[in-house]
Amino acid sequence: MSNLQVLLVAGTHGNEINAPWVFDQWKQNQDLIDRFGLKVISVIGNPLAFEKGKRYLHRDLNRSFSKDLLNSENHNDLEISRAKELLGLYGPNGKNASQIAIDFHSTTACMGSSLVIYGRRPADLAIVSLIQHRIGLPVYLHEGNPSQKGFLVEAWPCGFVVEIGPVPQGSLNSRIIQQTFQALKICLEEISKSINSKSCFPDKLIVHRHLKSIDFPRDSSGEPIAYIHGDLDGRDWQPIKNGYPLFEYINGDKVRLSDNSFSDEVFPVFINEAAYAEKNIAMSFTKKEVWRFDDCWKDAFYALINS
Amino acid sequence: MSNLQVLLVAGTHGNEINAPWVFDQWKQNQDLIDRFGLKVISVIGNPLAFEKGKRYLHRDLNRSFSKDLLNSENHNDLEISRAKELLGLYGPNGKNASQIAIDFHSTTACMGSSLVIYGRRPADLAIVSLIQHRIGLPVYLHEGNPSQKGFLVEAWPCGFVVEIGPVPQGSLNSRIIQQTFQALKICLEEISKSINSKSCFPDKLIVHRHLKSIDFPRDSSGEPIAYIHGDLDGRDWQPIKNGYPLFEYINGDKVRLSDNSFSDEVFPVFINEAAYAEKNIAMSFTKKEVWRFDDCWKDAFYALINS
Numbered sequence: 001m002s003n004l005q006v007l008l009v010a011g012t013h014g015n016e017i018n019a020p021w022v023f024d025q026w027k028q029n030q031d032l033i034d035r036f037g038l039k040v041i042s043v044i045g046n047p048l049a050f051e052k053g054k055r056y057l058h059r060d061l062n063r064s065f066s067k068d069l070l071n072s073e074n075h076n077d078l079e080i081s082r083a084k085e086l087l088g089l090y091g092p093n094g095k096n097a098s099q100i101a102i103d104f105h106s107t108t109a110c111m112g113s114s115l116v117i118y119g120r121r122p123a124d125l126a127i128v129s130l131i132q133h134r135i136g137l138p139v140y141l142h143e144g145n146p147s148q149k150g151f152l153v154e155a156w157p158c159g160f161v162v163e164i165g166p167v168p169q170g171s172l173n174s175r176i177i178q179q180t181f182q183a184l185k186i187c188l189e190e191i192s193k194s195i196n197s198k199s200c201f202p203d204k205l206i207v208h209r210h211l212k213s214i215d216f217p218r219d220s221s222g223e224p225i226a227y228i229h230g231d232l233d234g235r236d237w238q239p240i241k242n243g244y245p246l247f248e249y250i251n252g253d254k255v256r257l258s259d260n261s262f263s264d265e266v267f268p269v270f271i272n273e274a275a276y277a278e279k280n281i282a283m284s285f286t287k288k289e290v291w292r293f294d295d296c297w298k299d300a301f302y303a304l305i306n307s
Numbered sequence: 308m309s310n311l312q313v314l315l316v317a318g319t320h321g322n323e324i325n326a327p328w329v330f331d332q333w334k335q336n337q338d339l340i341d342r343f344g345l346k347v348i349s350v351i352g353n354p355l356a357f358e359k360g361k362r363y364l365h366r367d368l369n370r371s372f373s374k375d376l377l378n379s380e381n382h383n384d385l386e387i388s389r390a391k392e393l394l395g396l397y398g399p400n401g402k403n404a405s406q407i408a409i410d411f412h413s414t415t416a417c418m419g420s421s422l423v424i425y426g427r428r429p430a431d432l433a434i435v436s437l438i439q440h441r442i443g444l445p446v447y448l449h450e451g452n453p454s455q456k457g458f459l460v461e462a463w464p465c466g467f468v469v470e471i472g473p474v475p476q477g478s479l480n481s482r483i484i485q486q487t488f489q490a491l492k493i494c495l496e497e498i499s500k501s502i503n504s505k506s507c508f509p510d511k512l513i514v515h516r517h518l519k520s521i522d523f524p525r526d527s528s529g530e531p532i533a534y535i536h537g538d539l540d541g542r543d544w545q546p547i548k549n550g551y552p553l554f555e556y557i558n559g560d561k562v563r564l565s566d567n568s569f570s571d572e573v574f575p576v577f578i579n580e581a582a583y584a585e586k587n588i589a590m591s592f593t594k595k596e597v598w599r600f601d602d603c604w605k606d607a608f609y610a611l612i613n614s
Contacts (some may be wrong), residue, residue: 024530025557032557108475168415168475171581172523174537174555181557216479223331230481248481250332250339250488274478 007098014049015169019104036192066150101156107165116161123158126301133202208286239265314405321356326411343499373457408463414472423468430465433608440509515593546572
């Protein structure tokens, strides 16, 4: 039998409460979600922040897994300490080693259910291909963004984020709970099928590759002076071209998409995510690409789960 | 000329950022909103909480205007201090006395734009009648709820809340900004028309009278164990009867409306407002009533604005 262990994380951001709630229900009723014979550990990523209903206490835990922070001696930073603790407990070389990490998030943006990967690790591409093939979720490839790094799942050999929205922070929501519940079950089932060599890999993977993020128009003191244009609100994953209105001033003036590097349509994501305003991100643009499934992805994934 | 001064408040809850944003734009461009010749003061209710993006620091400012709290000597409580300060500055007997207070809020619930009054003060009933007659907003009469008291506008001779949703906390939103902007202009215009004796009072007022609030089903440790049923989500202001599903457990079990005191349909409001979970409120029920406009309301309102 495989020694694979899957780490499931919820509440990496303490104010995203739907996935932790699902985990809690599961804890109380182990039959709720079939483990499909997998060894699974589920944890609250940032329990101190979760208890306070805050995204984080000292810094974003989901940006705290970069090598420089993990190697730092900042003992007073709760999130760096927690990142080290999680790795010590469940990291690939931890006491209770896990090889795959799945991190469940929610967003205030109208993203529906989606998967996020960081970089192009073959095993990541294999598992998200399986899930996309099964239920069609979009895959956001977040790469080439030096200002955003140190994501939790990057510290495991294989891992991805399940991102579901829209839902306000701190609010349980029927739809988000059901979507989290479904995504969780399908992730486990697809991994389980791989162990039993029953996976049905597709011949292609559709990725939304990160191009860039843009900020709100701001005044000299840093305050936003325009808001997301009503026409764009809620249009995550839907293509727009140069000329499309992005922001609106209260007097009706518009800021339109105008980027010479965008020769064709781009697909905005994380439009108006409440937590990203502090990161100076009003939305991110992606390019939709169809990639041929590469057998080396499958090989890397099989090597991992059978290691 | 009337000595009337109108106090406009935004950011009484520091994480409700749309109305403060509108006020800020207005500050920078005084022509943005016609004052209709009125004396108007606009303030951020809880600037310290607003700066931190939090609803409040020590306690809910919008429950801090009860007599017992205002008379207390708790100098360390920032919100009680701020309540006293606001009254000292702009209260009916303050340095810069205002007679009408309008407090702009947002909610995560699907309330649309609505007006909230506390109790049955004749002048309040007069002004909300004018606004409802003009643009049809529902009026939530919040009364008979001893666990919730000390609302800001109650400390002024006349006042009401403008409540607009849905919007996540901490998120600027096109629709909410436009609705706040419109509501603000119409409030000022209607008050101005009254000063010039040009008001057109209706012959009736439709109120949604508060009946009771209910909490989420919780376990022995106080955690919610069910969520708002998907069928009810977003149905604020829409009538339901006994038997309608209110909550759902993750296994699909439902909690249905079953209240012997409800002989007929009731109208839920503030369904799943994120900030109310800590107050043990999952939603409130109201009864829709049509009241005949009483001339004493008008008399009280005219007496106030011409005092």
